[in-house]
Structures are given as structure tokens and as C-alpha cells.
Amino acid sequence: MLEIKNKLPFVEDTSLHDIIKVCQTPFYVYSQKMITHKVEMTKKILGKNIFFSVKANSNQAILKLMNSLGIxxxxxxxxxxxxxxxxxxxxxxxxxxxxxxxxxxxxxxxxKNIRLINTESLEEIKLLQKLALEKNKIIDIGVRLNPNIDGGTISKISTGKKTDKFGIEINEIEKIVNLISNCNNLNLIGVSCHIGSQISNIDAYKNTFIEMKKAADKFMASGINIKHVDLGGGFHVSYGKNDPKFRIEDVKSELDSQFNSSKYELSFEPGRYLIAEAGILVTSIINTKENGGVNYLIVDAGMNTFVRPAMYNAHHDIETITKKTDNSIQYTVAGPICESTDIFVRNILLSKQTVGDILIIRNTGAYGKVMSSTYNTRSLPAEVLVNKENFAMIYIPEKIEKNIEEDIIPSWL
Ligand SMILES: Cc1ncc(COP(=O)(O)O)c(C=O)c1O
Structure with missing residues (x-):
């Protein structure tokens, strides 16, 4: 989403330098055009029942935009x-x-009378029945099933194997049916699943669709009128040139093959796919040093600003917007946090960098700001939304010193 026009970096029609003038690094920038494009394209291919997974990016402006796009x-x-x-x-x-x-x-x-509460355990169904009875309401619910499918993603973001903590095992449908038959205040109308994030393997989608169709049919055969089949999120985003290829059109083909002519209303819950590529993290170099032959660029964003590399070993392309020489140097880009894992990337080639230069960490629109923290007592990053030649600050962090006032000193100290 960052383009170089006349040797200058732009997000849509806004110069990144104009943002840098008014916003202190590190900060996230999102492109409204790109988010809109991803949402419209996803709706076009998979249908209108798209539910944005808010955990990926819960900024109020982003949510307002998602709502305005009809999902x-x-x-x-x-x-x-x-x-x-x-x-x-x-x-x-x-x-x-x-x-x-x-x-x-x-x-x-x-x-709040929301569309569905998706329950994830038999105990939760019992509790929900009790609460609905107390409130004298009949509520629509779904059950999240665990289809025992390995999505082929890293274990830290796998959610669909039977030993994962999520959902109710798919072979417990009979138990659910028996329980629901005694729950007069619950209307079971949906089944859902989500087998993990960053799923590129089309067979994993195919197997999930087969299992979920079978499960919905089984509920129907037991007299439960399933209307919605929610097939989760998890669509793969390419973070670098070594990532596997993924086409959402292939998911659609499998969907059509497996749910061919069924009457269920099919829905999806993508997060990353709708916004990851629409965001960048902008950070300044605050120090350079060489340790044991490694050239470090120490930047002002850390694992507290963007945790994916430290937490998941995730790769994100990093580039400079201040190319001064043609000679490339091998750099390791590290944050300022007192943790050895606070490294964004090792051994990348960049033109010679100096203190004050700006680096861009790509594809950080999802699971970026939402996972940031004040670890090491550092401020949260700001967020900026660009729309053509306009931009707006959509999150301005409080000065971290303010946190001192929030702690309470007991009388004995
Ligand atoms: C239940 C559920 N639905 C949807 C998602 C969105 O996943 P992704 O951002 O990979 O599309 C998640 C995230 O893990 C999730 O837990």
C-alpha cells in the first residue's frame, strides 16, 4: 500500500513525509482504499455474509469503516x-x-439482542439456558464445533484440532442435540468453526467444509433447524516472497462443490485478510551499532509496538524510505525493549542507514496495534487513517508518564 511516486513515499495520495511531520514515530498507517478494496472483493467472491473479526483491528474508525462497507x-x-x-x-x-x-x-x-451467541462448550449452553430463562427470553444461538482438522499453520495459531481448546468436538453432536432438547429458551440455529489463522492449504478448507456440511445435516436430521453455517476466518496473507500462494477464489470453488444446492446461509469471519496488507508500521532509527559482526539498527518500535515477529517468529518485509547509496549493508533490525527476542528481522540488505532515518514494516494492519502493550513502560503507538489526499489521526496515545498516576500506593508505604 506504500508507493513511491517521484522518489517520495505515498499512501494513496498522501505523502508519508506529511504524516511524519505531525505524528511521532512509531505509528501505524492504514489505507482506506485498500481496506475497501479487500472487503468489496471478499464480498464479491464469498457473498454478503462477511463478519469482520474485530480482534484483528478494533480501532473505532476502522470498525466504523467496516460497518459502512456493509459487513x-x-x-x-x-x-x-x-x-x-x-x-x-x-x-x-x-x-x-x-x-x-x-x-x-x-x-x-x-x-443486546445480537445475531448469534456461538457457544463453545456444553457447560456454556447450560449456563446460557439458565440466564435466558432468568431474563425470560428465547435467544438464538450457534455452536462452535471443533472439526479436528489440522490447517497446516503454526501451532500457535491453530484452533481446529481436537486437542485445541476451542469449540465442541464434532463427534459430540448427539450430546448437543440431547442437551438442546431440554433448553426451552435456546434456539439453536447455527453451527460454526474456525480452524486457525494463515491457512493456505486448500485441502484444509475442503475438509472443513465437508465436515461442517455433514454436521449441519446431522443436526437437521435430529430435528434442529440449522439456518447458518459459519466457516470461520483464517484466510492466508502473503507476508513475504517465500509465503505459499493463496487465492480466495479457490476457497469459493471448494465452497460451491461441498455446499452445492444446500439451503444453509454460509458466512465467514475473516480478520487478517481484510486489513493486514492495508497497514504499515513507521519507525525511526534511534541507534546503530555493531556487535560481534552484526550490524544492528535499533528502532523506536519494539515488540511492545508490534509483537508478531517476537511471538510467532513472523516475517514482515522491512524497507527504507531514505535510500542514500546503492551499496547495500546487511542489517538486523531490533527494537529498544530489554528482551533478546525483540528483533524484527535479521540480516536484510538495506542502503546505509543512520540515526533518524525511517523504516517501514509492511503488512501490519492486522494483529498490530491491537496486540501492542506498554511493556518496559513505553507509550502505545499512534494510528493514522489515509483517505486519498486526506489523513486523520485515529488514535493518539497518552503520554506513558500518565500511567504513574493510575497506580495506587497503599497506606503502609
Ligand atoms: C473465532 C475466530 N474467528 C475469526 C478469526 C479471524 O482469523 P483471521 O484473522 O486469521 O482471519 C479468529 C482469529 O483467530 C477467531 O478466533
Whole structure:
């Protein structure tokens, strides 16, 4: 989404240097045009029932944009539910799931009359029945099934194997049916699944669709009128040239083959796919040093700003916008955090860099700012949204010194 025009970096029609003048690094920049393009393209290929996975990026401006593009919201906490309602998503376009919803979370969701609460355990179904009865309501629910499918992604973002903590094992349908038959306040109308993130293997999608179709049919045969089949998110985004190829059109072909002529309303919950490529992280070099033959560029973004490389070993392309020489130097780009794992990339070739130069970390629109923290007592990053030649700050962090006032000193100190 970052383009070089006349040797200058632009996001859409906005010069990145204009943003840098008013916004202190490190900060995230998102392109409205690119988000819009990804959402429209996904809707065109997979149909209108797309629910943005809010966990990927929950900035209020981004949620408002997603809502204006006509998609729904998939939330995994009451915080995300409140944010989505606040951003204007109609309650009937919000799905609430998550493996650990508390009683208070469920009561809040019941009161808001959202489209579906997707339950993830038999215990949760029992609790929901009790709460719905107490509130004298009949509510629509779904069950998240665990289809026991290995999506072929890294174990830290795999969610669809039977030993993973998510969903109810798909071979427990009979138990669910028996339980639901005694739950007069629950209307089971949906089945859902999500086997993990960064899934590129088309066979994993195919096997998931086969299992989910079978599961929905089994519920139907037991007299439960399943309307919605929610097939999760997880679409693969290419973070670098070594990533496997993925085409969402291939997912659609499998969908058509497996759900051919069935009457279920099919939906998806993508997060990363809709926004990862629409974001960059802009960071300044604050120090350069050579240790044991390694040329370090120390930047002001750290694992507290963007945790994916440290947490998942994720690769993100990094480039400079200040190319001064043609001679490339091998650099390792590291953050300022006192942790050895605070490294963004090792041994990349960049033109010679000096303190104050700017680096761009690509494809950081998803699971970026939402996972940032104040670790090492450092400020959160700002966020900027670009729309053609306009840009707006959509998050301005408080000065970290303010946090000092939030702590409470007990009387004995
Ligand atoms: C239940 C659920 N749905 C959807 C998603 C979105 O996944 P992704 O961002 O890979 O599309 C997630 C994220 O892991 C999830 O837990």
C-alpha cells in the first residue's frame, strides 16, 4: 500500500513525509482504499455474509469503516462487542464467540439482542439456558464445533484440532442435540468453526467444509433447524516472497462443490485478510551499532509496538524510505525493549542507514496495534487513517508518564 511516486513515499495520495511531520514515530498507517478494496472483493467472491473479526483491528474508525462497507462484526469479548455497537454495527450483524465468556458477558450479549451467541462448550449452553430463562427470553444461538482438522499453520495459531481448546468436538453432536432438547429458551440455529489463522492449504478448507456440511445435516436430521453455517476466518496473507500462494477464489470453488444446492446461509469471519496488507508500521532509527559482526539498527518500535515477529517468529518485509547509496549493508533490525527476542528481522540488505532515518514494516494492519502493550513502560503507538489526499489521526496515545498516576500506593508505604 506504500508507493513511491517521484522518489517520495505515498499512501494513496498522501505523502508519508506529511504524516511524519505531525505524528511521532512509531505509528501505524492504514489505507482506506485498500481496506475497501479487500472487503468489496471478499464480498464479491464469498457473498454478503462477511463478519469482520474485530480482534484483528478494533480501532473505532476502522470498525466504523467496516460497518459502512456493509459487513458484520465477529467479536470475542464484551469489550469488542461494546466497541462494535458503538461503531454502529446493528446488533443483528454481530456474532459473539470465544472460549471463555463469563456469566456477565453472556448477560450483556443477551440484553443486546445480537445475531448469534456461538457457544463453545456444553457447560456454556447450560449456563446460557439458565440466564435466558432468568431474563425470560428465547435467544438464538450457534455452536462452535471443533472439526479436528489440522490447517497446516503454526501451532500457535491453530484452533481446529481436537486437542485445541476451542469449540465442541464434532463427534459430540448427539450430546448437543440431547442437551438442546431440554433448553426451552435456546434456539439453536447455527453451527460454526474456525480452524486457525494463515491457512493456505486448500485441502484444509475442503475438509472443513465437508465436515461442517455433514454436521449441519446431522443436526437437521435430529430435528434442529440449522439456518447458518459459519466457516470461520483464517484466510492466508502473503507476508513475504517465500509465503505459499493463496487465492480466495479457490476457497469459493471448494465452497460451491461441498455446499452445492444446500439451503444453509454460509458466512465467514475473516480478520487478517481484510486489513493486514492495508497497514504499515513507521519507525525511526534511534541507534546503530555493531556487535560481534552484526550490524544492528535499533528502532523506536519494539515488540511492545508490534509483537508478531517476537511471538510467532513472523516475517514482515522491512524497507527504507531514505535510500542514500546503492551499496547495500546487511542489517538486523531490533527494537529498544530489554528482551533478546525483540528483533524484527535479521540480516536484510538495506542502503546505509543512520540515526533518524525511517523504516517501514509492511503488512501490519492486522494483529498490530491491537496486540501492542506498554511493556518496559513505553507509550502505545499512534494510528493514522489515509483517505486519498486526506489523513486523520485515529488514535493518539497518552503520554506513558500518565500511567504513574493510575497506580495506587497503599497506606503502609
Ligand atoms: C473465532 C475466530 N474467528 C475469526 C478469526 C479471524 O482469523 P483471521 O484473522 O486469521 O482471519 C479468529 C482469529 O483467530 C477467531 O478466533
Amino acid at each position: 458484520g462484526a465477529d467479536v470475542v469479548s464484551v469489550g469488542e462487542l461494546k466497541r462494535s455497537l458503538d461503531a454502529g454495527f446493528p446488533p443483528n450483524k454481530i456474532i459473539f464467540e470465544g472460549v471463555g465468556k463469563s456469566k456477565e458477558d453472556l448477560i450483556y450479549a443477551i440484553q
